[in-house]
Amino acid sequence: MIMVFTLNSAAYRYDKALSKKLKNDFSAVILQTKTGENFYERFKKIGAEFPEILIRKDKPSRLAYYVMEENKIYFNSSYITEFFTAKENKDPKIIEILYTRKDAREEFVKFADALYLHELVHALQTKLYPNYRRDIPQGNMIEFEYEAFFTEDMYFHEKMKNNRKLMKDFLDLKYDDPYLSHNMSSYLNLSLDIDNYRGNIRKMYEEGKGDYLSMGRAEEIQKSKLEDSKIIAYASGNVSPYIRKTTGLAIIQMQKEEYERFIDKFYNEFWPAFSFEALLYIGEVALEVKNYPLALNCLATNEETCKENKVKKEDFQKLKTEGAVAILETTGFILDKNEDMDIEILSGHIKALDEACKKTGRLFPKKLKELREKTYKKAIKHYFGKIDEEKDSENIKRYKENIDFFINFK
Ligand SMILES: [Zn+2]
16 A cells, blocks of 8 residues: 555654664565565665654554655554553554564564565555656556565465465464455465456455556546646646646656556566465465365366466476365265255355366266255255345345356256
8 A cells, every 4th residue: 555645743762763673674584585585686776765664553454554755664553462462552652662572573573574565565666656656646556556466475475385384273263463364365365367366456446445546547637637737838828837747747658658567577477386386385275274165266276277388297296186185075074064064154165166176177076966956956045035135235246146156057
């Protein structure tokens, strides 16, 4: 997230000293990954100052944001108190604790690192493409999120690969914190389809947050401003503001093209290997904690879309083996537990199995065919009943998709 203005202007005693420590602590952790290393190299190359880090209370649901005018990254203090116990939770106290207690700081850094990197990406963007922030103050560019999320997800994947236990605990609902669930929601929704991935980001910002717009839209706004000043220039005889704005438009058009070139190259270089590896890893861990729908979805989608010649032979073989194991285990699980499962869970499991078999060209297990028939019929009835009572349009859409699937299964 990028913000333009902030009201948090009062300074606290340990602000600067803590910022310095946090910058060092974050970079030490992040530089242990390839993604982090690549990013820091790019940042250092432009010779800019790393943003200062400030801890301040903020409205709920906002975890962190970057302010270009101040070159500062703000973390919402409301979420930090989870990482240590303290009697007082006012900002100056939280800042002091983080400054004086290494253990508290380490806990915070350990979980906020991926988000910090996301905000650093925005800091770099405003330096590489400054005119977008300067000339179009009414909005943040959605396209900048493509880079920020992808960098964050690649980093998060490396981090979780080194911490299988944390990954398992999260999927097993044994551990959660605001930063981890924020990262997971993007990471677990990974798709092998690159357009889908970007599409989801675009949708999230178009629908959710009013102050975001696309670079194309920003250009249109600049053009119409230009038309206005042309009329004024001709009427008043003063053409210099008009000329200045023409140059401004040319610059943002140039920066737009430059950014498009960059983001395409960036995705082309890292996407194929990353998406394959990440989906295989999530699938494996999901299988371990018996989250079968997630495991089947990740492994089968991966198998369906992965180009065999793009990955190492043994990795592809591993994927196929894991995919087969997932189908076997899910079948056993359903046979064993179907009487204890409620209709949504049961139909969801069978549906995931059905989809995985279709995607990978495997046969649906014979032993489950009768149960499938019976369960789908029951589920159709169940979801029709739910639609009647539901107000939320997203939920209704989901129920309808389910009904559609259960009616049309072959
Ligand atoms: Zn962002």
